[in-house]
Every structure is written in structure tokens, then in C-alpha cells.
Amino acid sequence: MSVDSPRTLSDQLFEKLQHAIVRGDLAAGMRLSEAELASRYGVSRGPLREAIHRLESRKLVVRTPHSGTKVVSLGQNELLDIYQIREVLEGLACRLAATKMSTSQIDQLYRLLESHQQQSDLQEGIAYFQQEGDLDFHYRIVTGSGNQRLIDTLCGELYHQIRMYRYQASTGGNRPVHAFNEHQHIVDALADGDGEMAELLMRRHIRTSRLRLEKTWNNSRSNPVSAVNKNNKTEERQETVL
């Protein structure tokens, strides 16, 4: 029952490039040469350009006509914008999931939390898995909302950019225990079918994360060594298509 491998080269390239960008193999702000990428992946420039155009719609690359395309480099303000959106969107997802998720799906959530718990017990500092596990948790709830458009927006666009940022910033100093308890309360609310409470808890959970990011950045203001991309110099503001 494994998923049909994406058929067209353009599709495969899109996923490969997306993955490479998220993981940082194609560094943020890096210029993408069509010729080089085409030869690297062993394809022609046609499918490659199609993939690039899709990446542009997903806001993973920025393209300037006749000049070139660069991997997007999101600054702090952009990430805060994303977190604001996440807050209301995942809140909505929780409210919907509370009435739409089956008991077995919720059981899976509990089991997921258990495995996170054990990981945290065994080893305190595994930021990497913890981070991916965190998004996995959110991913499942969003999927459980049943709102396909919501799923696409969050899992198809926003999450990739958050993961991209986490890879490049390697945000240590995550708050595993704290977040774990919040996750637990959210699932409890879901199990109770209490949509309002689940929404409230999720929004507070994400808002806390956002505030923690802001706080970290404010501290690193006096500690310029770890100051990352304050005002995002490399970005050209792209205008909105009317």
C-alpha cells in the first residue's frame, strides 16, 4: 500500500528540492543555477523550471525575472508572521478535530506522546528528534481536522518553512517538558470532545512558543554572536498578485 511514487520528473524534482531546501542542503539565500541543478539531478531544464515555479508559489524560493532564483531566507519578522497565522489556524484545527477525530486516532496521539516522554526521559538534549516529533504531533491533529484546505495550508506550506528555520537555527533550548505537558492537556481536551478548550490550549501553546522566540532574539541582541538574520537583508519584498 505504499504510495505511488510521483510519476513525472517535475513532481519528483519538486519534492527533492523541497526536501533539500528544508534540510538546508540548499542553504537559505543561496542562488540556484538552473544549469547546475539540472545536471546535478540529471534532468533537463524544462521539468526543473516547472518545479521551481511550484516552489515559488509555496514561498520556498524567490525568483526575479531574467535574473535568477534564490532560496528564501526568512527573517525573524517573517517567522513571527507565520506563528501568528499558525496560532489561529491550529486553534481552528483543534476545535474541528475535537469533534471529528476517532477514538483510535486519539489513542495514537497518546501513544505518540508516550514515545516522546520516553525519549525525553532517556536523553534530555535531543533537540532534533524532539523538534520533528513536535511537528509530527501538530501534523496529526491538523490532519484530524478534516478540513482539507486547512491541512494543505498548514502541512503543505507553513510547516515546511518552520522546519526549514529549525534546521538552520538548530534551536536548542527547546522546552521539552513544558511543551510536553501542554501537548498532553490538548489531547485530553480532544478526548473529551471539548473543542473550545482544545482551541484555547493550542492557541496558548503556540503563542507561548512565539513569545519564547521573541524573548530569545531579544536576549541575543546583547549577544550578537548568535544573532541570526535580524532584519533579513537578502530578501526582496515580492509584490502581491492582485
Place this chain on the structure above:
Amino acid sequence: MSVDSPRTLSDQLFEKLQHAIVRGDLAAGMRLSEAELASRYGVSRGPLREAIHRLESRKLVVRTPHSGTKVVSLGQNELLDIYQIREVLEGLACRLAATKMSTSQIDQLYRLLESHQQQSDLQEGIAYFQQEGDLDFHYRIVTGSGNQRLIDTLCGELYHQIRMYRYQASTGGNRPVHAFNEHQHIVDALADGDGEMAELLMRRHIRTSRLRLEKTWNNSRSNPVSAVNKNNKTEERQETVL
């Protein structure tokens, strides 16, 4: 100061096709032949395919590999999903706009409402302009939020689909007076800088619209002549890219 005309053919095609789809010149569910479109717009298939891939990312067309691409035809459930998202997203936009919009911007909003008022006074049944004016109102508030990502998501994706639906359904029976008052109250809250109130009012405003849509559809259940796309037979469910 007219805007630089979009440079590449791919960009121009993207906008033209988007416009054609929204206006219904390319009917919902219609199959798009690459050869025909290419000759119609006087370009080669290369740029056309790039534009199509972007339209696919924006969810305006659905593509099945090696088979063809069709204009998306959104059913009632999809539209309800969109309205749910709109509710929380525009609520957020209002909360932000309340602190970020300048007084001159808010004055512009008041003037916009006045013009709507006059249009409503002069002629009761102009659904077309009223609808476009409605989105114009929402558009300005969202723009005033200052959250670029939010602006892109709403104005670049969701609004086009809503306009598309309105064109094809020609939803008469709009509630101009009622909506007008709600708009007025929202702007009042913005003028007061009361973000919470603005958010609340906007969410209620959109929720009311959504409920009105559901009600209309339930009525037309017994009036099958005007029943539109109940369960959206033509749509293939597209799977989410992981």
C-alpha cells in the same frame, strides 16, 4: 507610475489564466488542453506549463499526471472549509489592523463604505458590484494587517476561489444592508484601535455569511433547480504532499 507589466510570458499567462478561471471564462471542471491554450494565447507550451504548475499550487486547477488538467470545481464542502479558514484568518487580520492601520487608511475605509452605501441606495439589486465591493473591503483590511504572509494567503489564494464561486453561482440574495452595518461596526472598532472587538466582529461577520450559505443550500435541497454542485462529483481528491 503604472506597474511594470509582468515580464515573462509565464507570469503574464499565469495572471491571464487566473483571471479567466475566476471570471468563469474557463468554466469550472473544464478540461484544459495545452495545445489549444497555447495557440489561443499565442505562446509555446513551455511557459504555459509553467503557468499551469503555478495555478496548481494555488489550487485553481487540478492536474493528473499524463492525463490532463482541469479547472477546479469547488463544491459546497470546499467552500465551507474556506469560510472556516477565512473566519479565523480575517479575525486575526482585524486584530492586527486595529493597531497598524493609519488614520488615513481608516478614513479610506469609511469613504469606501459611503460609496457602497450610495450604490445600495440607488439600486438595490446590483449584486455584482456589491460582491466585488465586499471583497474590496476585506482586501483593504487584510492589507492593513501588515502581516505579509497573511496577506498572501488570503488575497493570493482564498479570495480568488471565493470570487470564482461567486461568479459561477451569481449568488443573488445577498444581504447588502445587513452586511453594510456589520462592515460599519468593524471599521468603528478599527478606528477605536480596539483589536479584540474588531476581531470578534469580523469573525461573527464571516460566520454569519457561512451560515447563510449553508441555509441557502439546505433550502435548495427541496428546490433542486438551483441546487449547485452538491457533492462535487467531478473532483478528484488530491493527496497532500508530505
Place this chain on the structure above:
DNA sequence: CTCTGGCTAATTGTTGACAATTGGCCTTCT
């Protein structure tokens, strides 16, 4: 009469060559 199987035509996917635009470099004039 229906169902299966292969074949054919039409459409999409891919490629490599060609054209157009950009940005840097060098020359030249003030």
C-alpha cells in the same frame, strides 16, 4: 451479448537548441 485483449491516435512529458535580457567589465571622455 459481454468481456477481455491489444492497437492506435491523441495528449502530455521531456529534451536540446535558439533568442533575449541582465550584469559585470573595460574603454573612453571629462
Place this chain on the structure above:
DNA sequence: AGAAGGCCAATTGTCAACAATTAGCCAGAG
């Protein structure tokens, strides 16, 4: 010496031909 202007290389945008896959159709067997 500095700036302005034009030239050249490199990269992107576009095109038309080629290859591969799909879907419909027709024939034939059960």
C-alpha cells in the same frame, strides 16, 4: 581619477521537435 557609456559573457526565457504514457476503440473469444 571618477563617471558614463557601450560591449561581452553568462544566465534565463522561449520554442519546436521527440519520446512516453494514457484512454478510447475495435476486434475476437467465451
